Amino acid sequence: MRDRRESFPSAAAVLLALAIPVLWDLSGLDMALAQHMGDAGGFPLREQWWLRHVFHDGARRLAWAFGCVLCLGVGWPFGPLRRLPFARRLQLAVSVLVATASVSLLKAGSHVSCPWDLAAFGGVARYQSHWLGWFSSDGGAGRCFPAGHASAGFAFVAGWFALRRDLPRLAGWWLAAALAAGLLLGLVQQLRGAHFMSHTLWTGWVCWTAGWAVDLAFTRARPALRPEPSR
Numbered sequence: 001m002r003d004r005r006e007s008f009p010s011a012a013a014v015l016l017a018l019a020i021p022v023l024w025d026l027s028g029l030d031m032a033l034a035q036h037m038g039d040a041g042g043f044p045l046r047e048q049w050w051l052r053h054v055f056h057d058g059a060r061r062l063a064w065a066f067g068c069v070l071c072l073g074v075g076w077p078f079g080p081l082r083r084l085p086f087a088r089r090l091q092l093a094v095s096v097l098v099a100t101a102s103v104s105l106l107k108a109g110s111h112v113s114c115p116w117d118l119a120a121f122g123g124v125a126r127y128q129s130h131w132l133g134w135f136s137s138d139g140g141a142g143r144c145f146p147a148g149h150a151s152a153g154f155a156f157v158a159g160w161f162a163l164r165r166d167l168p169r170l171a172g173w174w175l176a177a178a179l180a181a182g183l184l185l186g187l188v189q190q191l192r193g194a195h196f197m198s199h200t201l202w203t204g205w206v207c208w209t210a211g212w213a214v215d216l217a218f219t220r221a222r223p224a225l226r227p228e229p230s231r
Contacts, residue, residue: 010161014212021201030196031127034115042122043115043193055188056149059181063152067096070159080170088162091218095158098214099207103151106206113140116193130198146206147199149189153181154204158211162218179204 024030037043045051070093073081081089112133117123117140125140132138133145156178163171186200 010212010215014209017205017208021198021205024198024201025129030198031120033190033197034121034193037191038115038121038193040120040122043191045191046116046193048192051188051192055185056192059185059188060149060152063155066156067093067100070096080167084163084166087218088166091214092159092162094218095162095211095214096155099155099158099210100151102206102210103146103148103155103203106146107143107148110134110145111137111142112145112199113138113142114144114194115196117141117144121193130196130202144195145199146203147186147189147195148203149194150182150186150200150203151207153178153183153185154207157182157204157207158214161211161215182207 037045074086074089074093077084077089081092084092110130110133112130113123113125115121117125118127118138119125120127123140125138128136128138130145133142157175159178160171160175163174182204183200186195186197186203189195190197190200
């Protein structure tokens with residue numbers, strides 16, 4: 001009963017968090033911010049070594065490695081994971097995977113192109129709202145909304161729901177680190193011309209919502225997820 005009561009404030013938090021990307025969309029600042037980082041000749045930092053090889057390629061590999069560690073920790077817990085019930089360890093791993101997959105699926109169905117593909121920055125695509133990208137092409141390569149790379153950090157936000165009951169202190173640090181990582185990786189791609197800020201903010205909300213949805217599902221299914229006692 002307690003878990004079910006907790007789902008209501010969690011749902012409210014999802015709706016409140018929605019205000020962040022919505023208000024940014026209404027501000028219309030995507031292009032204005034991108035024009036501070038690039039011009040008709042492109043984005044000078046697109047191939048900058050640290051941004052591309054460390055904060056893009058390296059961060060992506062690190063995120064996948066950490067995700068694999070969480071998956072292994074379901075069956076072979078270590079460190080703080082030993083203090084989590086089996087169902088919560090499973091939820092932690094599944095939450096991260098679902099958040100990542102949700103962003104990837106949304107990207108696959110979007111016709112929105114990256115800033116570096118726009119005519120304003122030396123490409124061929126025309127600028128239009130990312131919401132129109134679900135219905136018509138902007139003339140570019142598409143598949144750039146929401147921000148996939150930012151999900152390498154934001155996907156772990158979903159894990160907060162699995163940690164908050166048993167390890168509240170760790171959950172707080174976990175959430176702060178995941179938010180900081182997602183924003184940092186989103187900014188890296190903004191500097192390179194790969195995404196607008198709206199792409200990053202929507203990714204954060206999608207990952208947060210995925211964590212809440214998985215938490216709701218696990219709360220209802222938790223009794224069936226308890227491993228049978230050894231005989």
